[in-house]
Amino acid sequence: MVNIAFTGGGTGGHIYPGLAVASELKKLLAGFEFRIFWIGSSRGMDEEIVKEAGLEFFGVPSGKLRRYLSLRTIADFFKVAAGYFAARKILKKQKVCLLFSKGGFVSVPPCAAASSLKIPVFTHESDFSPGLATKINARFVSRTGGKIFTAYDDTRNFFNEKIRGFVLMTGNPVRSEFRRADPAKGRAFLNVDDNARILLVLGGSQGAKEINELIRAILPRLTEIYTVVHQTGPNLEWDVPAGEKYKPFPYIKEELSHIMAASEIIMGRSGAGIWEWAFLGKPMLLIPLKGAGTRGDQVENAGYFQKRGAALVFTSDASGETQGADDLMLAVNSVSRDEKLRKEMADASFKIGNRDSALVIANVLFDSIKEKYGGAL
Numbered sequence: 159m160v161n162i163a164f165t166g167g168g169t170g171g172h173i174y175p176g177l178a179v180a181s182e183l184k185k186l187l188a189g190f191e192f193r194i195f196w197i198g199s200s201r202g203m204d205e206e207i208v209k210e211a212g213l214e215f216f217g218v219p220s221g222k223l224r225r226y227l228s229l230r231t232i233a234d235f236f237k238v239a240a241g242y243f244a245a246r247k248i249l250k251k252q253k254v255c256l257l258f259s260k261g262g263f264v265s266v267p268p269c270a271a272a273s274s275l276k277i278p279v280f281t282h283e284s285d286f287s288p289g290l291a292t293k294i295n296a297r298f299v300s301r302t303g304g305k306i307f308t309a310y311d312d313t314r315n316f317f318n319e320k321i322r323g324f325v326l327m328t329g330n331p332v333r334s335e336f337r338r339a340d341p342a343k344g345r346a347f348l349n350v351d352d353n354a355r356i357l358l359v360l361g362g363s364q365g366a367k368e369i370n371e372l373i374r375a376i377l378p379r380l381t382e383i384y385t386v387v388h389q390t391g392p393n394l395e396w397d398v399p400a401g402e403k404y405k406p407f408p409y410i411k412e413e414l415s416h417i418m419a420a421s422e423i424i425m426g427r428s429g430a431g432i433w434e435w436a437f438l439g440k441p442m443l444l445i446p447l448k449g450a451g452t453r454g455d456q457v458e459n460a461g462y463f464q465k466r467g468a469a470l471v472f473t474s475d476a477s478g479e480t481q482g483a484d485d486l487m488l489a490v491n492s493v494s495r496d497e498k499l500r501k502e503m504a505d506a507s508f509k510i511g512n513r514d515s516a517l518v519i520a521n522v523l524f525d526s527i528k529e530k531y532g533g534a535l
Contacts, residue, residue: 436511
């Protein structure tokens with residue numbers, strides 16, 4: 159029995175790409191006796207998402223990694239330590255042959271535990287610059303002979319020369335359902351005709367207050383052009399009745415890939431999810447998360463897509479003052495009124511996202527398994 163562990167979590171961006179890799183690895187291992195399971199946070203959304211995808215789940219304590227000292231940092235240190243020992247016990251008992259990490263603070267204790275057991279560690283970074291978890295996990299990769307997969311080629315330059323030899327640019331894994339995305343199904347779900355122009359607005363699974371407020375301010379003008387499909391999150395603070403031209407949803411699940419395929423433009427943040435938009439070749443209006451609560455990774459991601467002509471970026475200035483709703487409407491108009499520009503943005507988007515990243519990563523993992531087990535696999 160070949161036992162393979164995956165880890166990562168805290169957000170969908172740290173789980174869904176990992177599940178895409180697991181799905182491809184299952185296909186490669188078909189015909190062999192194997193088991194894939196996930197080690198994630200014992201609190202939060204991790205368990206629900208993973209189990210829904212059909213994988214076993216082991217929860218471990220997790221603490222947030224911070225770059226500053228506070229009482230919460232001290233408390234979280236003990237959670238991280240507890241997570242390390244819990245993960246080490248799981249990995250040892252389950253006789254794991256390799257660990258794949260999709261990042262996030264919960265992934266560090268399992269990666270450290272795997273390294274201590276001489277289990278090869280592989281990790282993937284979705285953002286343009288590596289986060290703290292990836293920087294730490296990279297050390298475990300180098301000690302165990304694994305790989306650091308990156309979405310962006312330039313990401314390798316953020317590692318020192320010793321680590322760069324372990325870096326492989328693959329793009330960002332995209333869920334398999336996006337390969338089956340059908341615009342006709344998206345239109346049927348929304349109950350709109352074939353001529354309807356659709357603007358999809360996404361703020362993540364929890365929504366984004368900044369985006370919601372911007373949409374609220376320009377909604378009457380938006381609906382003169384588009385049917386606006388808006389993933390609001392569960393705590394929308396204003397009440398606008400749904401109608402023929404405005405379709406709000408707290409969260410869009412199974413239908414998301416089909417709605418994306420039917421959309422003319424997608425507006426939202428610039429985390430790992432934008433690779434799904436690029437996979438479908440969609441022009442983007444990006445509103446990256448910026449400020450004290452972020453290290454600036456979304457601004458970097460957005461800049462990459464903008465530089466290559468796939469996106470227009472709407473952000474805040476040096477003082478932290480967000481561009482006004484009128485400016486956002488100008489950006490929407492500039493794209494909506496220029497078919498040639500939309501085509502150029504769509505082509506640039508598809509050029510970035512047209513990769514089989516999950517399969518590439520799964521093949522590397524499969525080769526590692528074959529190398530370890532040889533003819534016994």
